[in-house]
Structures are given as C-alpha cells and as structure tokens.
Amino acid sequence: MTATFIYPLTSFVEKTFVITEFELRKLRHDFTELITRALQPALWLLIFGQVFARSGAMHTGNIPYLDFIAPGILAQSVLFVAIFYGINVIWERDLGIVQKFLASPTPRAALVLGKGFSAGIRTLSQGVIVYSLSLLLGVKLNWSPLALLNVLVIVILAATLFSTFSLVIACIVKTRERFMGVGQVLTMPLFFASNAIYPTDIMPGWLKMVSHLNPLTYVVDALRTCMLASSTSTFGLSLDYAVILATTTVLVLVGARLYPRLAT
Amino acid sequence: MDSLTLSVNAGEVFGLLGSNGAGKTTTIKMLTTLLPPTSGGARVAGFSITTQAVGVRRAIGYVPQAVSVDGSLTGYENLLIFAKLYDLPHREQQARIAEALEFMNLTADAKRLVAEYSGGMVRRLEIAQSTLHRPKVLFLDEPTVGLDPIARDAVWKHLIDMRANYGTTLFFTTHYLEEAEAHCDRIAIMHQGKLDALGTCKELEASLGPGHTLNDVFVHYAGSALDSGNNFRAVSAERATAERVG
Numbered sequence: 001m002t003a004t005f006i007y008p009l010t011s012f013v014e015k016t017f018v019i020t021e022f023e024l025r026k027l028r029h030d031f032t033e034l035i036t037r038a039l040q041p042a043l044w045l046l047i048f049g050q051v052f053a054r055s056g057a058m059h060t061g062n063i064p065y066l067d068f069i070a071p072g073i074l075a076q077s078v079l080f081v082a083i084f085y086g087i088n089v090i091w092e093r094d095l096g097i098v099q100k101f102l103a104s105p106t107p108r109a110a111l112v113l114g115k116g117f118s119a120g121i122r123t124l125s126q127g128v129i130v131y132s133l134s135l136l137l138g139v140k141l142n143w144s145p146l147a148l149l150n151v152l153v154i155v156i157l158a159a160t161l162f163s164t165f166s167l168v169i170a171c172i173v174k175t176r177e178r179f180m181g182v183g184q185v186l187t188m189p190l191f192f193a194s195n196a197i198y199p200t201d202i203m204p205g206w207l208k209m210v211s212h213l214n215p216l217t218y219v220v221d222a223l224r225t226c227m228l229a230s231s232t233s234t235f236g237l238s239l240d241y242a243v244i245l246a247t248t249t250v251l252v253l254v255g256a257r258l259y260p261r262l263a264t
Numbered sequence: 265m266d267s268l269t270l271s272v273n274a275g276e277v278f279g280l281l282g283s284n285g286a287g288k289t290t291t292i293k294m295l296t297t298l299l300p301p302t303s304g305g306a307r308v309a310g311f312s313i314t315t316q317a318v319g320v321r322r323a324i325g326y327v328p329q330a331v332s333v334d335g336s337l338t339g340y341e342n343l344l345i346f347a348k349l350y351d352l353p354h355r356e357q358q359a360r361i362a363e364a365l366e367f368m369n370l371t372a373d374a375k376r377l378v379a380e381y382s383g384g385m386v387r388r389l390e391i392a393q394s395t396l397h398r399p400k401v402l403f404l405d406e407p408t409v410g411l412d413p414i415a416r417d418a419v420w421k422h423l424i425d426m427r428a429n430y431g432t433t434l435f436f437t438t439h440y441l442e443e444a445e446a447h448c449d450r451i452a453i454m455h456q457g458k459l460d461a462l463g464t465c466k467e468l469e470a471s472l473g474p475g476h477t478l479n480d481v482f483v484h485y486a487g488s489a490l491d492s493g494n495n496f497r498a499v500s501a502e503r504a505t506a507e508r509v510g
Contacts, residue, residue, distance in 0.1 A: 011351075018348045026336040096328030100394070103296045103326040105318050106349045263298040 008107070015106050019114025024121060038129045041077040045070065045133045048197070058198055063231055067139045071223035072196030074130040078123045078155055079190060079216055082162035084183050085119045086170030093174070093262045102263045109256035112167060116252065119163035120156035127155050140229040150226040150237075157244050158219040164251040171258035195234070196220050218243040268459050270452060272435060274400070277427065279444040280437045282454035283486045288437040289329065291454070292405050295435070296326045309400040322350075325394030325432075329405040333389050335379035339370055342378060343393055350397035364392040368422055384415025388422060395426060402426075404436035408443065416440075420447060441478045453485040460485040 045066070052058060053065040060068040092098045101111055134141055142148075166183070173179050193207060194216040200208050211217050222240035225233040233240065268291060272278045280288050293299040295308055297317040305312055311319035333342045343364060347357045365371045368388040373381065378389065387407060395402060407423070408416040424447065426432055438444055444451050445465050453461040453468075461468055461481065468481045 015349060018345060022334075022337065022341065022345045025341060026334065094330070096330035096332035097334060099293075099298060099328045099330075100326060100332040101349075102298055103321060103324065104346070104349050105321040105351075260298070263293065 012107050012110050015110035016114040016117065019106075019111055020117040020121070023115055023118030027122065034125050037077070037081060037126065040080060041073050041126060041130050042133060044073045044076065045130070045137065049073070049137070052197075059202070060199060063228065064139075066137055067228055067231075068199075068224075069197050070130060070134045070137075070139045071227045072194075072220050074127060074155070074227070075158065075194075075216060075220045075223055076191055076196050077126040077130065078159050078219070079162050080187060081123050081126060082119050082159045083166050083187050083190075084180075085115070085163035086166035086168075086183075087176060087179055089115070089167055089170050089262060090174065090176050090179055098259075098262045102260055107256075108259050109252055112164060112255035112259055113160070113252050115167065116160035116164040116248075117156070120159040123155060123159040124152070127151065141227060142229045147226045151223060154219065154222045154226065154240075154244070157248060158216075161215060161219075161244060161248040161251065164248060164255050168251060168255045168258060171255065171261050174262065190214060190216050194220055200234075215243060215247045268454075268457070270459060270462070272401075272433060273449075274433055275427065275431045276449045277424075277434045277447055278436070279448040279451040280435070280454060281439075281441070281444055281451055281482060281486070282437075286454040286486065287457040288454055289405055290457075292326075292403050292435070292437060295320075296324060296403050297321060322397075323400045325397070325399035325402040327387075327390050327394050327402070327404045327407055329409060331386060331390075333378050333386060333393060335377065338375050338377055339365070339381070339385075339389050340374040342389060343396060346393050347396055352397060360396055364396055367425070368392045369418075382415070383411055384418055387411065387415070387419050391419070391422060391426075395430075395432065398430055399432060401433040401435060404434065406437055406439065408438065408440065416443075423447075441482055445478050453482060455486045 049066050049069050052069075056065075058065050058068070089098060102108075131141065169182050169186075170179055173182055193210045194214050195211060196216065200211050200217070203211060218235060218240040221234050222237055222244070224231050225237055225240070235243075268287075280291060282288050290299065294301050295306060295313060297313050297320050300314065305314045307313070308320045309323035311317075311323060313320055333339075337345075340361065343361045344357070347361060352360055362371070365374050368391065370385060370389060370392065373385065378386065381389065391402075391404075391407070402423075404423075408419055411419065420443070423434060427434055448465065450462065450464050451468070452459055461471075463471070465478055465481075469476050469478060472480055472484060
C-alpha cells in the first residue's frame with residue numbers, strides 16, 4: 001500500500017527535476033537575455049525610486065522610500081520575467097516538442113512544475129541585480145545567511161508561481177499573439193494592485209481588498225521582511241509562505257489538467 | 265473521424281494514406297493518447313487508450329510530423345532527457361544512448377547543438393529519441409516530409425533495420441505512395457475520416473482489375489477532389505516544418 005503510494009511520488013519529484021535540469025541546460029547559450037533583463041529593475045530603482053524618494057510623497061513608516069521599494073522592484077522584475085514564460089510552451093507546441101513529451105509516461109504535473117522551477121532558477125539573476133543596485137544606493141540590507149536563504153527561496157517560489165500562471169494562460173489561448181495580449185493586460189494590474197511601490201494603507205478600500213487577493217502582495221511582504229535590515233512583516237512570514245505555496249500548488253494542478261490541450 | 269475500425273499485427277509495417285485533412289494525424293493522436301476519442305476505443309500493445317493511457321505511453325514511441333527535438337540542446341542531451349523520462353535503468357542509459365547514436369549514424373555529431381543539424385539528421389535523432397526505450401509500436405507522422413531522396417532513403421533504411429533488430433511495429437502516415445509500396449506490409453487509405461481501403465498494395469491494385477498502379481488505387485479511394493486539404497494553421501505549420509527540416 002505504501003509502496004504504491006511512494007513510487008508515484010518519488011517518480012514525480014524525479015521527473016520534475018529532469019525537466020528542470022534540461023530547461024536550465026538550454027540557458028548556457030543565452031547570456032544576452034540576462035543582460036537585457038537587468039535594465040528594467042535598474043530603471044525603476046534609479047529613476048522612479050530616486051524621484052519618489054526625493055518628493056517625500058510616500059509615507060513608508062520608519063524606513064526610507066528607496067529601502068521600501070527595493071524588495072518591491074525585485075518582486076516586480078520576477079513577475080515581469082515569469083509572466084511571459086508561457087510563450088516558450090507555445091513555441092514548443094508549434095514545433096512538435098510538447099506533443100512528444102505528452103506522449104511519454106511523464107506525469108503532466110511534473111512537466112508543468114519542472115518548467116516552473118526552471119523559470120524560478122532563471123530569475124535568480126534578477127536578485128543579484130537588485131541586490132547590487134541596492135548596495136549602490138545605500139539600501140540597508142539584511143546580510144544574515146538565513147535572510148539570504150529566505151530571499152532565494154521566495155524568489156524561486158514566486159517565479160514558479162507566476163510562470164505556472166503564465167503556462168496556464170498559454171494552455172488556454174494557445175497562440176503567440178493572444179498570449180502576448182493577455183500577458184500585457186495582466187502584468188500591470190498585478191503590479192499596481194500590490195504593495196510593491198506603495199504601502200497598501202494609502203490605497204482606496206476597494207483596491208486594498210484587491211491587493212490582499214493578489215499573490216504578489218505576499219511575495220513583496222515576504223521579500224521586504226527578509227531583505228531589509230529593519231522591516232517588520234505586515235502579514236507574517238508564515239502566512240506569506242502559505243499563500244505562495246497554496247497558490248502555486250493550485251496553479252500546478254490546473255496547469256497539469258490543461259497541458260494536454262496543447263497537443264490538439 | 266467516423267467510426268474507424270482497424271487492426272495492425274505485431275511487427276508489421278503499416279502505412280496510413282489519405283489526402284490532406286483525411287484524418288490521418290487525428291488517428292495517430294488518438295492512438296498515442298494525445299486526443300481522447302469522442303466514442304469507441306482502441307488497444308495499443310494490449311493497453312486501452314482510454315483507461316490505460318500511461319500503459320500505452322510506456323509501450324509506444326511517437327515521432328510527430330513537426331520537429332520534436334530541441335534545437336537548443338545537443339543531440340546527446342536530447343536523448344539523455346528521454347532516457348531519464350522513460351526510466352531506463354541508470355547503468356544502461358549511457359550504453360543505450362551510445363548504441364542509438366551509433367545506429368542512427370550520429371555519434372560524431374552527438375555533442376553538437378541540434379540547431380546545427382541537417383534535416384535528415386534531425387529526423388534520425390527524433391527516431392533515436394522515440395525508440396530509446398525499445399517501444400513495441402512506433403508511430404510516425406509523415407516521417408520523411410521535406411527530406412531529399414537521399415535523406416529519405418537513409419531514414420527508411422534505419423527504420424527497417426530497427427524493425428529487424430527489435431521487432432518494432434511501425435505505424436506511419438505518408439503522402440509518398442512509392443514509400444508505402446516499397447516498405448509496407450499493408451496499407452489503409454482514409455478519406456474524410458473514414459477507412460476506404462485496407463490490404464497489401466498488391467491486393468488493392470488487383471481489386472481495381474489488372475494493370476492498375478497504387479496511384480490509381482489512391483485516386484480511386486481518396487478521391488481527386490482539389491478542395492481537399494487542411495485549414496490554414498495546419499498548412500502553415502506543415503510548410504514551416506518542411507522548411508526547417510529541408
């Protein structure tokens with residue numbers, strides 16, 4: 001009884017990492033992407049962040065505005081990179097690659113989660129960029145190993161969450177044109193209806209409510225708690241983790257269900 | 265697809281012919297569990313495609329019409345990932361991969377990126393990839409589309425050798441009648457989702473009376489309607505494939 005339960009589980013974990021491994025192997029040849037992706041967080045921190053910090057318009061409690069948005073910009077750049085990840089599976093569908101994987105005995109959920117993890121590991125480069133910029137701008141960071149480990153895990157999980165969301169969209173719309181449209185439409189609302197660049201306290205009631213349903217808010221809260229030298233969590237780190245993990249699980253299950261649509 | 269009934273023997277080379285849009289690809293997608301049938305069912309290597317899909321997937325290999333290896337990985341890596349996904353024992357993986365590369369004449373190019381391969385090499389790698397786990401049945405959707413005659417012959421030579429070595433059943437679709445004639449034990453001709461003819465090439469030619477060729481048979485059963493053909497998406501995908509492979 002236990003054996004029949006354990007085997008599918010170990011097989012699932014193993015297959016997930018096989019998919020992740022090979023997605024990452026593809027990256028070796030593509031370093032220009034790493035450079036271009038560094039540009040956006042740099043603009044947000046150096047221009048938007050500096051200007052708003054000067055204006056003093058935002059009340060961010062006991063921490064300076066630049067410190068406040070540094071984790072927000074990390075979360076945002078993770079979101080922006082991950083949300084377009086689904087275009088890859090549409091590309092693989094237009095070739096015959098998705099079909100071949102679906103005709104293999106690999107569990108569907110492993111195909112979906114494996115790709116999600118690989119997107120998670122890819123976005124770690126954004127962490128390096130935001131940390132470097134923060135250092136440059138004098139943001140007071142928490143350098144304890146535990147805090148850094150937490151940031152690492154949160155970034156990977158957040159990117160897994162949003163790239164799986166992206167994959168679900170790809171399974172529904174199936175074509176590149178529609179996918180790009182939907183992706184554009186979703187990014188900005190997710191970003192603005194969150195606590196990434198302003199505290200939710202200054203939002204009107206309805207927007208505050210929406211932001212509390214937005215997983216990005218919990219990602220930002222978790223990052224802010226772990227990244228900064230002196231910041232307290234709004235929701236509590238365990239609630240942040242719970243929301244992120246639960247949302248990811250649901251999305252992986254939905255993705256596994258929808259993935260075979262790509263073969264038709 | 266309209267109530268197709270068909271049985272293929274173990275170890276047979278079976279060709280499914282028909283004009284564009286006749287339902288060949290749909291048939292293959294159903295048999296490879298990519299598309300659930302709206303009604304009815306089938307058994308592949310003893311497993312039901314509706315209730316034992318994972319059993320079917322373990323027993324088959326599938327070479328889709330479009331390019332199904334990853335250009336951003338090397339030939340070796342493309343094989344390694346499938347060796348792992350099909351649970352080949354760890355000790356055997358390297359030997360199997362080396363054997364498959366050798367068999368398909370790709371050993372010298374194993375460490376190169378597939379994006380640099382020629383069309384014939386891509387097809388041979390795809391076949392190597394879908395036969396690493398020694399499937400009982402290999403499904404090939406237009407395996408030689410877009411290849412020049414030399415590359416086409418090479419692909420067929422490998423397929424025939426493979427059947428001789430491992431007894432693999434080959435189930436494939438094609439537009440090339442001469443391929444069907446040269447390699448198939450039996451063929452079936454589909455037209456508008458229905459099976460119109462089934463038998464050996466000789467039987468089908470003889471059924472039209474003496475002096476008929478396979479071409480006559482095809483025109484007789486599949487019709488010569490000029491408006492037959494796929495929708496825009498299918499056609500553009502097909503041409504894109506031909507261009508990439510060719």
